[in-house]
Amino acid sequence: MKLLHYTSLRHLLFASLLTLISIPVFYILLNNIFVHSIDRDLRMQAAQLPSTLSIIQTEADLRLWQELDNDLEIKPFDSVHFIGKPFTIEKKPANGQEMEDFRILQKKVQIMGKPYVVGIESSMFEKEDLIQAILIIQLGILLLLLAGTVVINYMIHKRIWRPFYKSLSYLKAFNIDSNSNQQPEVLKILEFKELSSSIKQLSIRVRQAYYSQKEFIENASHELQTPLTVLKFKLELLLQDRNLSNEQGSLVADMYREIDQMQQLNSNLLLLSKIENKQFGSEETVEVEPLIEEVSEDLALLAQSKNQQLKVVSCQVPVVLAGTNKALFKIMVGNLLTNAIQYSATGSIIAIKLSANRLQISNPGSPLGVPADNIFKRFVRHNKQKGNGLGLSIVQTIASYHGYSVSYDYLDGRHQFTITWAS
Structure with a gap:
């Protein structure tokens, strides 16, 4: 009311x-x-x-x-x-x-x-x-x-409360990326003057904090990427040294894998930050089926290494999504397929089913070791030896960014992830 x-x-x-x-x-x-x-x-x-x-x-x-x-x-x-x-x-x-x-x-x-x-x-x-x-x-x-x-x-009352509703409309339409500080005009009422002034100061502080956080994340990511790349390069040179013992080589290889995971973690955190800050456009039109085939081809070698099969069940009619960022949609599908490949046993069949308003990716596997409600949270991993715990969180963030819904079910011994959009 x-x-x-x-x-x-x-x-x-x-x-x-x-x-x-x-x-x-x-x-x-x-x-x-x-x-x-x-x-x-x-x-x-x-x-x-x-x-x-x-x-x-x-x-x-x-x-x-x-x-x-x-x-x-x-x-x-x-x-x-x-x-x-x-x-x-x-x-x-x-x-x-x-x-x-x-x-x-x-x-x-x-x-x-x-x-x-x-x-x-x-x-x-x-x-x-x-x-x-x-x-x-x-x-x-x-x-x-x-x-x-x-x-x-x-x-x-309508006239008196008009400045309040204008302030409310301003807050609803507030865009943190916009530099506009235009405030609704107010009547000569002290309380609304104070409200307008507080909103203006709050919007300025929010923007300052947003830009500071954005700058910090970008700078930190950039500064971390360079030393990690240097470390990887030096470890590659060290691995080529014939004087290394088997034990030393094993230690260097472990260090190389950890640094590689740190690079992936750094890239994923930066990607999440950019998505949440709405730094990606969403004005493209995406043909879903060709994009799925493209992602499947990119991950075919990874699936073949485990003797797995990617089975795509296409839709009878073309599925086209407007107002979608193609790069993000590709990352979302890629993360789901990578997750299915990693957590499926050798020789498994990974099913990809596309319909007019949803995409389902399912793979066989044992039940989760974590509650199903936590599967999309950051740094939650079913298998501690695989991934960095950000893949499914990125999937949910991208889905929410586009207004899609993503859900998880475990049915008949298969893990099933479903992305639903308005048809």
């Missing part, structure tokens, strides 16, 4: 809750106000009863008074049904068809020396209509206020 939606939703929930609570509360308060107003009018009418009663002398006068004033109900006093406070009842009016609420105030009086109860009533029908109209108006105002609050809040 976006931050803008998160805050807007909270405001909307609060405003909705406030509206739902305010409507019944407002109705109760408004109803109480009207009831108190009617009760006040009833008491005022009750206060005028003595002046009216003073002119009632006969039963005829009493009946005439009741006929003239429809809001009065006069009946003999009954202490059981007498209620001293105003109360509400529901009944039909004299000229109405539906039941209505009436507010009644009973007053005990003496008429011609006899106790009577005078009930003064007032219809609450108009009051209910008025309350209903006021509630509808109030609800409309609240809804408009709610909608206006949400819209204004959304627009204000």
Whole structure:
């Protein structure tokens, strides 16, 4: 959920809750106000009863008074049904068809020396209509206020948080190889100014660290390559010396192999660094099958030395990958085939199967001596006497660089590596 939606939703929930609570509360308060107003009018009418009663002398006068004033109900006093406070009842009016609420105030009086109860009533029908109209108006105002609050809040928040989203877009599009330090413009808000400044300083420091690391790796690789080459050359000269004993020759040969492995390790580490730093282009179009045949021919002598056979099962249709670096793809396939040759027994058949969206390379062998999840990690080797533990790590790095996925399975006594791409 976006931050803008998160805050807007909270405001909307609060405003909705406030509206739902305010409507019944407002109705109760408004109803109480009207009831108190009617009760006040009833008491005022009750206060005028003595002046009216003073002119009632006969039963005829009493009946005439009741006929003239429809809001009065006069009946003999009954202490059981007498209620001293105003109360509400529901009944039909004299000229109405539906039941209505009436507010009644009973007053005990003496008429011609006899106790009577005078009930003064007032219809609450108009009051209910008025309350209903006021509630509808109030609800409309609240809804408009709610909608206006949400819209204004959304627009204000959207404008306020715009620099944040621009900074976020800048970070998403940040390219460490680019020298552009352009920052999104910000409003006059201290927090966003500090954020923009921090992002700018961070991008500068990241680039400096990146270029320093890149320069160090390249320089270290170059500086190591020269003395290793010199050492190999001198060991080759030493091996040609006829005065060396068998034991000395064996030691020199071991040193030669170790230096050769150091050269390969140096080259592989440099290759990994260049791939991770995106120093290779990926705008070529690669025909996969001819490339596999080319790599197979390059490694044919290595396979023949172990009496192994490289069996290629081609796809029925040409497989062409766009946006691929041919050199890296060749290294990836070569590393998988080299790994299969090295870890397969003499006379094995190494299967290479190509389909529209995947490449599978499998070879027979015993189960791994390391967890399958660690096989693509650097310096993890199944056989400590073979390789430098970077071949499969390079395969995974190249696959990730191109957006491919690489997986490993052990099925029916065969190691199977699968590279999958979008068809």
